[in-house]
Amino acid sequence: MTMITGDFPQLAAMRSRNYLLTPAPWRALVYVLSTGFVWCGLALPAALLIMPAATVLTNLMAYDISIFVLVTALPLAIGVFLLGMPVLSWVTSILEPVRLRLIDDRPFRRRERGRRIDARDVQYLLFLLLGAPILYLPAILLLALLFDNWSLAGLLALPVLLYVCPLTAAAHGAVTRTLLHAKDEELAEQLLEVSDSRARLVEAHETERRRIERDLHDGAQTQLVNLTVRLGLAKMDTPPDSPAYQNIEEAHRQAKVLMSELRELVQGIHPQVLTDKGLVAALGELADRSAIPVSVHSHLAERPPRHIESTAYFIAAEALTNVAKHSGASAATVTVCRPHATLYLEVTDDGTGGADPSTGTGLLGLADRAATVDGTMSLYSPEGGPTVIKVELPWT
């Protein structure tokens, strides 16, 4: 047990000189006393559960039983026991970690909620019912001495008790931790589930953006083009010296402005070229629209998963906007390739460098975007340039 309890907080505290003046021994005492109450609370239902089976078995051994009772009562009695124990185990698996906080302030991860009760929970219940009384024997004896006769011997028992209780509590706590704390692989499983659900969220978000883009394109954009065509035709057929002409011309002009604004908006939500043609084509289009010359080098044989693709695209778009706005660069390069199970994206510019993530939200935003799909971003931007942004996104 020393090996398991070696790093238990209670034991570390005991080495301190003012130990008895700290709350630790008193908390251990409360823990030990409360174990008594818990034990009593559990022993009664446990006894009730085991009683039918015990009765049947006793009678069986005395051959004082009919075949009829044997085939009906025995399975029933065993069934009650087998069904009842997991219920009690469930109670302890919830209650005991809470009580553990009295003596152990390290983080405790209960195994996943809503999971099934398993062998370890039942083992803990059996330890509590059968093993604990033995483990607690010294503490019980000392308590009995203390409460039985408030003599000198009884009073001398108190400081001893204050050292025995922590030891007892620490041993008990170690068992609780061993049996009820989630194991590493279970934690990994839970983390995996968290990242799975985040991936689903990103995917749902991505689908939603595409839907909005499609709706805008099929609805507002198409209607607006039609409206503008009609205004163009009306303008053509209106004599330039008529009072209506100027209004129609102005309306036509405004409709055209609105068209290009709406196109920009849709582009920002989810570019069509990305949906239709994929990342490489979309990066090419992005480069073409950039204020400074941008060359794109891509070595992708196939299209990445959609959420990776759009994450990479929006990071590149944001990075190129930063380059154009802040770097003073005259040219930039975008590289995408797939080393192993990773989509690698690099944006390099020949600007003045000195980009600092702490001065603006732009660069942090890029890192956040990468993080949503479990990717990473690194920035290399010494004073005087160049600036290099490297992004790695998992592509399995």
Added chain:
Amino acid sequence: MDVVLAEDGVLLREGLIALLDRFDFRVVAAVGTAEELLIAVTEHRPQLVITDIRMPPGFSDEGLRAAVALRERNPELAVVALSQYVERSYAAELLDSGDGRRVGYLLKDRVVDVQEFAAVLHQVAAGGTVVDPQVVRQLLARQRDPLSRLSAREREVLALVAEGRSNAAIAGRLTISEAAVGKHVGNILAKLDLPPDEDTNRRVLAVLAYLRG
């Protein structure tokens, strides 16, 4: 002139029909999918096809696929493809179909300048090649060493050449003499190591082929 129109947005289709009517094109069929387009062309044998690139069922490049297929079957058929965004590979595929004449690749938004759009349709139907100015601009924006040898004026002229404009039209646009345009064009072709040519369309194709790399 008989036209088959393919556009999946019903409202916009109506608008385009109104536009085509106004400019005395005869819309013999207006359809909403690439498949219907192929059938309608077989049935009506139009001189000109105007098609949206992105159409059902996949909303990808069905219109373009149909246009390229139609051009393979009948290289004399004039086709104008409308695209929501600039995609160089679309323009390249169209220009590679047939002899590269009687094709147009335009951003959809161009249709709202109704007169210019009608002019483009006539130009293409008459055997011309028209590529959206924005495509040309993007092609020019790509860093290529020989292009940097061109002066600013020569770049301007080159962009207009690539849009399929004649020397006279370029002269009018830049308010310089036609002779000056001729000299610029000669210089450009020389600097890009292209053979001198007075035929506007061949010139356009040569320049576009060069820009596409």
